[in-house]
Amino acid sequence: MTELLYFSSDQLTVDATIQACVAVQNGYEVTLNRTVFHSQGGGQPSDVGHMGAARVTKVVERNGTLVHCIDARLEIGVVGLQVDKDARLLHSRLHTAGHLIGHAVAPLGFIATRAHHWPGEARVDVSPTAMGGACLSVNELQSRVDALIAQDLPRILRLHEGFREIGFGELPAFPCGGTHVISTGMVGSCVIDDIGKNGNGFRIRYAVI
Ligand SMILES: [Zn+2]
Known part of the structure; x- marks a missing residue:
């Protein structure tokens, strides 16, 4: 279960732990222990931004799991998240x-x-x-x-x-x-x-x- 920091905070950066990084057709899908990224839903598009050196292009909830779509492979471990503020x-x-x-x-x-x-x-x-x-x-x-x-x-x-x-x-x-x-x-x-x-x-x- 990913802790949703945007639920109670407007912070746009945080360090989180990558729990899995799986190659898919158009990049990689990452699950995290916590996130500042708002996922697509509730009539609102997802946040975009960066996860370490990778670009976060979309965040979606799939079967109860929050999936961050990124454009480069990242290792399991701690990574800095940055939501695009604009x-x-x-x-x-x-x-x-x-x-x-x-x-x-x-x-x-x-x-x-x-x-x-x-x-x-x-x-x-x-x-x-x-x-x-x-x-x-x-x-x-x-x-x-x-x-x-x-x-x-x-x-x-x-x-x-x-x-x-x-x-x-x-x-x-x-x-x-x-x-x-x-x-x-x-x-x-x-x-x-x-x-x-x-x-x-x-x-x-x-x-x-
Ligand atoms: Zn609202």
């Missing part, structure tokens, strides 16, 4: 913006049901709640998201018994395993690109710039 920041801004869109639509009678926070294709799907949201305008949503960013609400991280909840300021917290910026102001600028009909709700496409 990619992590972009992913965290996109993911946090997704949370804010979910918070922004709640008073309008919608709940976020699915989210995909990949660069260039970020979107949040929302459905009407019992309050019965009927329409959703780009301008209304944009101003609500802008307001949440302007308030620069601090991230609140709570861990209990292996579960993790993420909230911002006094907004309701939700279980989440992704990476987030430390306050909503760090999202920077979130642009609502488009709101399209999606089943009985809407698909909101957005970007951070």
